[in-house]
Amino acid sequence: MRGLQWFNALSAGATPVSGLPNSLKVADGVLGDQPVRFIAVVTDPHNRFPRARNGEVGLLEGWGLAKAVDEVIEAGDKRPLIAIVDVPSQAYGRREEALGIHQALAAAADSYARARLAGHPVIALLVGKAMSGAFLAHGYQANRLIALRDPGVMVHAMGKASAARVTLRSIEELEALAASVPPMAYDIDSFASLGLLWETLTVSQIEQPTTDDLARVSDCLVQAIKDVQAGGVDLSGRLGAANRAASAHVRQLLREQW
Amino acid sequence: MTDLLNKHSFVELGARQRAKALLDEGSFRELIDPFQRVMSPWLSRQGVVPQADDGVVIAKGAIAGLPVVIAAIEGNFQGGSLGEVGGAKIAGALELAAEDNRNGIPTCAVLLLETGGVRLQEANLGLAAIADIHAAIVDLRQYQPVIGVVAGSVGCFGGMSIAAGLCSYLLVTREARLGLNGPQVIEQEAGLEEYDSRDRPFIWSLTGGEQRFASGLADRYVADDVAQIQQQVTELLQQGLPTIQRSRQAEHYLQRLAVLDAEPQIDPATVRDLYQGERS
Numbered sequence: 001m002r003g004l005q006w007f008n009a010l011s012a013g014a015t016p017v018s019g020l021p022n023s024l025k026v027a028d029g030v031l032g033d034q035p036v037r038f039i040a041v042v043t044d045p046h047n048r049f050p051r052a053r054n055g056e057v058g059l060l061e062g063w064g065l066a067k068a069v070d071e072v073i074e075a076g077d078k079r080p081l082i083a084i085v086d087v088p089s090q091a092y093g094r095r096e097e098a099l100g101i102h103q104a105l106a107a108a109a110d111s112y113a114r115a116r117l118a119g120h121p122v123i124a125l126l127v128g129k130a131m132s133g134a135f136l137a138h139g140y141q142a143n144r145l146i147a148l149r150d151p152g153v154m155v156h157a158m159g160k161a162s163a164a165r166v167t168l169r170s171i172e173e174l175e176a177l178a179a180s181v182p183p184m185a186y187d188i189d190s191f192a193s194l195g196l197l198w199e200t201l202t203v204s205q206i207e208q209p210t211t212d213d214l215a216r217v218s219d220c221l222v223q224a225i226k227d228v229q230a231g232g233v234d235l236s237g238r239l240g241a242a243n244r245a246a247s248a249h250v251r252q253l254l255r256e257q258w
Numbered sequence: 259m260t261d262l263l264n265k266h267s268f269v270e271l272g273a274r275q276r277a278k279a280l281l282d283e284g285s286f287r288e289l290i291d292p293f294q295r296v297m298s299p300w301l302s303r304q305g306v307v308p309q310a311d312d313g314v315v316i317a318k319g320a321i322a323g324l325p326v327v328i329a330a331i332e333g334n335f336q337g338g339s340l341g342e343v344g345g346a347k348i349a350g351a352l353e354l355a356a357e358d359n360r361n362g363i364p365t366c367a368v369l370l371l372e373t374g375g376v377r378l379q380e381a382n383l384g385l386a387a388i389a390d391i392h393a394a395i396v397d398l399r400q401y402q403p404v405i406g407v408v409a410g411s412v413g414c415f416g417g418m419s420i421a422a423g424l425c426s427y428l429l430v431t432r433e434a435r436l437g438l439n440g441p442q443v444i445e446q447e448a449g450l451e452e453y454d455s456r457d458r459p460f461i462w463s464l465t466g467g468e469q470r471f472a473s474g475l476a477d478r479y480v481a482d483d484v485a486q487i488q489q490q491v492t493e494l495l496q497q498g499l500p501t502i503q504r505s506r507q508a509e510h511y512l513q514r515l516a517v518l519d520a521e522p523q524i525d526p527a528t529v530r531d532l533y534q535g536e537r538s
Binding site: 048049051059060063064066067070089090092093094095096097098099100101102103104105106107109110111113114116117132133135136137140141155156157158159161162163165166167177180181182183184185191194196234235238244245246247249250251253254255257258 | 289290294296298299300303304316318342343345346347349350351353354375376378379380381382383384385386387388389390392393396397400416417419420421422423424436437438439440442443444446447448452453464465470473475503504505506507508509511512515518520523524525526528529532
């Protein structure tokens, strides 16, 4: 529900955008003094696809996100996009695989990436889980990632139970490893050490933001937009952390040998 | 029998041989080859033996004279999973190909996708690398085609199935599987009744190459034969950019999904009819 709470708080007074699946909350509002579009994926207990009722990113969500972002690109106004991220996972189900959920998520990633390349500042605000394919579709193509500092804010490739099964470990073994290997950890401070976040913020009530929380986050979003407008459209800002040194080293070698 | 003798299996080739097989004779040049030993900094501390190329081969060369970079994933190393180094090799190569195009060199890309997606031992760095790969495909695709090949036998899953969905063209064989979530994970998350990961005919009927092609989610369906795959890749490269990118058809797919009765559990024929109508 955090995603919805933050969406409601940030988009107070904004104009809701219609014609999208009920699991998407989209509104055109103002941040600082500029028009922006807010986008969130939320729970929908009546979702036609039963495996996507708890905020998962599924077929309708992937294609719907693409539509919501494409509308902004087509307007051609370089309006910033604010992706509010609280996505527990992609949808796991037979219907999803059969109908090509990978293609739906590709559409969302495609639209966010094209928006960024077209000069729309794309900012992702992580207020809850940002898991795996769901995050790749909703947030990970942003120019800047901002995370709230809270145990419930989490970026990861797979939930613990499944990760343990796939790597043939117990959950306890997995947790022990995660404590010593930063990219495997589930906490936001370990994630921050990888250099992928632009900023982390502490708020007083993450579940139900106060006026003060809202002001601090809004201000940070405005700063992020300015930072993008002054910089480039690529993701190079994510390289540079010691815990991601190999990523930079490989690129340097490729360039030398190209 | 004659057919068997005349065919050379592509699926049986390793990543490096696949890249060589697609490139014009003598044009293969590997970047960050295994002798440079750029390996995963994360695996050995977890008791996993790293590999000298981290399971990814980057090769420059030409196909029918066109400048190409190939990124080939080795399905036999850690299930073709992408960690920090292998992921950065693919992303970095695609980024340089896009830069080439901005400098007037029309480099295109071919991705040989045999991968389970993120390497869980490097979890968040694998995921970050895959986001970079998505970004780079969308960038390069503005200038030149990016061709995805899923030949088998690993298939293409996880975040890299999204990469496949971003490609300008996608080529599959009967051995190929393409899906977001691996069967085991779906079974774990949703239960045996939803998805029986041990029922291979069921898995292939939903996510196999033939079904993906028949549903319009792949562009070419080819036999497991080096010469035929080489020919199809060449044709697609020469075709240039597609008129409509599959991942840019939100309206179309939303409209198709809107008319689906999502209540009953789904079967392969329903998908083909829904997406392809009379063409299937």
